[in-house]
Amino acid sequence: MAEILVLYYSRHGNVAAMAHTVARGVETVPGMQARLRTVPPVSTVCEAIQDTIPEQGPPFATVDDLQACHGLALGSPTRFGNMAAPLKYFLDGTATQWLAGALTGKPAAVFTSTSSMHGGQETTLLSMMLPLLHHGMILLGIPYRETDLVHTASGGTPYGASHLAGPDSKRPLTEEEKRLCLALGKRLAETARALHNSPD
Ligand SMILES: Cc1cc2nc3c(=O)[nH]c(=O)nc-3n(C[C@H](O)[C@H](O)[C@H](O)COP(=O)(O)O)c2cc1C
Numbered sequence: 381m382a383e384i385l386v387l388y389y390s391r392h393g394n395v396a397a398m399a400h401t402v403a404r405g406v407e408t409v410p411g412m413q414a415r416l417r418t419v420p421p422v423s424t425v426c427e428a429i430q431d432t433i434p435e436q437g438p439p440f441a442t443v444d445d446l447q448a449c450h451g452l453a454l455g456s457p458t459r460f461g462n463m464a465a466p467l468k469y470f471l472d473g474t475a476t477q478w479l480a481g482a483l484t485g486k487p488a489a490v491f492t493s494t495s496s497m498h499g500g501q502e503t504t505l506l507s508m509m510l511p512l513l514h515h516g517m518i519l520l521g522i523p524y525r526e527t528d529l530v531h532t533a534s535g536g537t538p539y540g541a542s543h544l545a546g547p548d549s550k551r552p553l554t555e556e557e558k559r560l561c562l563a564l565g566k567r568l569a570e571t572a573r574a575l576h577n578s579p580d
Pocket of ligand 1: 389390391392393394395396456457458459460461462493494495496497498499500545549
C-alpha cells in the first residue's frame with residue numbers, strides 16, 4: 381500500500397472533518413491508503429512538551445511521516461488569511477528533509493476552513509503552498525471538471541478544498557464541500573500512485 385499523509389491542525393473540528401473526507405477520497409483509489417496525522421497546539425511556553433499521543437484523534441505527526449508517505453494533503457484553519465502557527469511550526473522543523481530533498485517530486489494538496497465567506501480561504505491555501513514548493517513538491521488543485529466549483533455557494537476553490545464554517549464555527553460541510561474534499565483526495569492519490577509506479 382502506498383500512503384498519502386493527511387496532515388492537519390484543527391481547533392473546532394471543521395478542518396478535521398475535511399481531513400477525514402480528503403482521506404476517504406484518497407482511499408477510493410485502489411492500492412492507496414491515508415495516514416491521518418495532526419500537530420499539537422503551539423504553547424506560549426516555547427518547546428513545551430506534550431504527550432506524543434493526543435487525548436483524541438490521530439497521532440501527532442513526526443518528520444518520519446513526511447518522509448514515508450508518497451504524497452501530502454495539508455489542512456489548516458485560516459488564521460488572519462494565513463495558515464495556523466502549529467502547522468507552520470511543524471513545517472519549520474523540516475530543514476533536514478528540505479536539505480536532503482526528501483519531499484522533492486511528491487504530490488501535495490491543501491485545504492482550509494474559515495468563519496467568514498471572504499475571510500481569506502484563497503490566501504491561506506496559496507500561503508500553505510509556499511513551503512511545499514520550497515520542498516520541491518508538485519502542487520495539485522481542483523480542476524473545474526468538478527462542477528461543484530461552479531455551483532458552490534460556500535467553500536470550494538481551484539486552489540484546494542475549503543469550507544465555510546460560519547461565525548460560530550459550527551456549520552457542517554455542505555454536500556459540495558464534501559465532494560470537493562473527496563475529489564481532491566482522490567486526485568492526490570491517483571497522482572501519487574502514477575508517480576510511484578512510473579519508471580525513473
Ligand atoms: C486567531 C484566529 C484568526 C482567525 N482568522 C480568520 C480569518 O482571517 N478569516 C476567517 O474567515 N476566519 C478566521 N478565523 C476563524 C477560523 O478560521 C475558523 O473558525 C475555522 O473554520 C476553524 O477551523 P477548525 O474548526 O478546524 O479549528 C480565525 C480564528 C482565530 C482563532
